[in-house]
Amino acid sequence: MGQTRVWCLTRLCIAVDFCSPGKALCVRGAAGCLPHVQAAVAAARSAGVHIVWVVREHAADGGDAEVFRRHLFEGGGGYCVKDTPGCDLVAGLTCETADTRLVKTRFSAFMRTKLGEVLAAKGVTHLVVAGVQTPNCIRATAMDGLSLDYRVTVLEDATGSATPFVQEANLYDLRYAGCEVVSTHEWATGLLGGQLEGAQV
Amino acid sequence: MGQTRVWCLTRLCIAVDFCSPGKALCVRGAAGCLPHVQAAVAAARSAGVHIVWVVREHAADGGDAEVFRRHLFEGGGGYCVKDTPGCDLVAGLTCETADTRLVKTRFSAFMRTKLGEVLAAKGVTHLVVAGVQTPNCIRATAMDGLSLDYRVTVLEDATGSATPFVQEANLYDLRYAGCEVVSTHEWATGLLGGQLEGAQV
Numbered sequence: 191m192g193q194t195r196v197w198c199l200t201r202l203c204i205a206v207d208f209c210s211p212g213k214a215l216c217v218r219g220a221a222g223c224l225p226h227v228q229a230a231v232a233a234a235r236s237a238g239v240h241i242v243w244v245v246r247e248h249a250a251d252g253g254d255a256e257v258f259r260r261h262l263f264e265g266g267g268g269y270c271v272k273d274t275p276g277c278d279l280v281a282g283l284t285c286e287t288a289d290t291r292l293v294k295t296r297f298s299a300f301m302r303t304k305l306g307e308v309l310a311a312k313g314v315t316h317l318v319v320a321g322v323q324t325p326n327c328i329r330a331t332a333m334d335g336l337s338l339d340y341r342v343t344v345l346e347d348a349t350g351s352a353t354p355f356v357q358e359a360n361l362y363d364l365r366y367a368g369c370e371v372v373s374t375h376e377w378a379t380g381l382l383g384g385q386l387e388g389a390q391v
Numbered sequence: 392m393g394q395t396r397v398w399c400l401t402r403l404c405i406a407v408d409f410c411s412p413g414k415a416l417c418v419r420g421a422a423g424c425l426p427h428v429q430a431a432v433a434a435a436r437s438a439g440v441h442i443v444w445v446v447r448e449h450a451a452d453g454g455d456a457e458v459f460r461r462h463l464f465e466g467g468g469g470y471c472v473k474d475t476p477g478c479d480l481v482a483g484l485t486c487e488t489a490d491t492r493l494v495k496t497r498f499s500a501f502m503r504t505k506l507g508e509v510l511a512a513k514g515v516t517h518l519v520v521a522g523v524q525t526p527n528c529i530r531a532t533a534m535d536g537l538s539l540d541y542r543v544t545v546l547e548d549a550t551g552s553a554t555p556f557v558q559e560a561n562l563y564d565l566r567y568a569g570c571e572v573v574s575t576h577e578w579a580t581g582l583l584g585g586q587l588e589g590a591q592v
Contacts, residue, residue, distance in 0.1 A: 257540040258569040296538040297568075325564040330538075333531050337497040339458040352567075359560030363526040366553075367498075368459040 197381070198314040199234040200242045200299055201227065202321030202328060204283055207269040207276035209322065214262060215269045217323040219350030219357060226348035226374040228282055230320050233378030240312055241289040244299040244331075246270040247277055254295045297330035306338065316341045318377065320348035324360045336368050343370040345377060398582070399515040400435040401443045401500055402428065403522030403529060405484055408470040408477035410523065415463060416470045418524040420551030420558060427549035427575040429483055431521050434579035441513055442490040445500040445532075447471040448478055455496045498531035507539065517542045519578065521549035525561045537569050544571040546578060 453464025
């Protein structure tokens, strides 16, 4: 402790196609986590924590999607197709000018993106992860964050899974692997109350 | 189907320090999966499938370990310290001349290793993953494999976790994320019986 902490809140896949009932890849637990995601964003803004929105965008033919998902794009289907409303952030969340917006096409927000460079340029040491869904994009990003020697916090109520079983099992593993897993309230209180020492970008 | 499949069996962290009771990072489910790992290796050798052993080796001071684990190396502790018996493959498993041996220092076998280049040079399309432990190294490698557009098979009985709950929850997620999850017998039978079409490296 006593070391300067520079935080970044990384927000994943909070797009219409993942969070709206009726969509092919809608995550059932997404809707429930959204108020907590909003609270995390508000706390981050108040504390001057940099926010990175990492969203999927795919070509209409799915040629840049994972090979095992490309069949979903046949016949004009697919998800998060570039320049369609399915890519938009869900209502209540906005990427502001001071934030960073990155496009990804794989689970981890670090894969084939500039996230590493963005964090390095800002001297970030602590990564806070929120969004959907926990077993895929959240977990892959958190594990890459650990492997790249960031301190990683996962917000247990600002992340969502298809079922409570999946959510709990993944939070258990992430805690065991080396992540800090706390509620948004707990994280925000510490951040805003000064219990979490250090500068924020 | 009908496409040529080139297989590679990637074997992770089957080292003394992860598989022997009494070691700091011993995985409780490791011992139970070892006979299946041996069976997978034997089947791969019979079918001419290339085998990649990906093992950890760390500096004695832990300076190349994940930052959240470096404290384990204080006072001469640590795990998989280079040139110590803790790095050795467990009894009954041998890296042969025709195999590839890679050293990793992070969860994923793809991170900071030449695994991608090895697979590309051999034209590998299908990755089979075995070893320990399922929520960390196995899962990170499998998810990276999917993201890099390999077809990924995880051997459910040739992988091990600390508890049956963790093992089952992770296999569930991996299946859901796009991996094939089968028993070693099922995979080997298909491979040796010709039901799995295509060439093997």
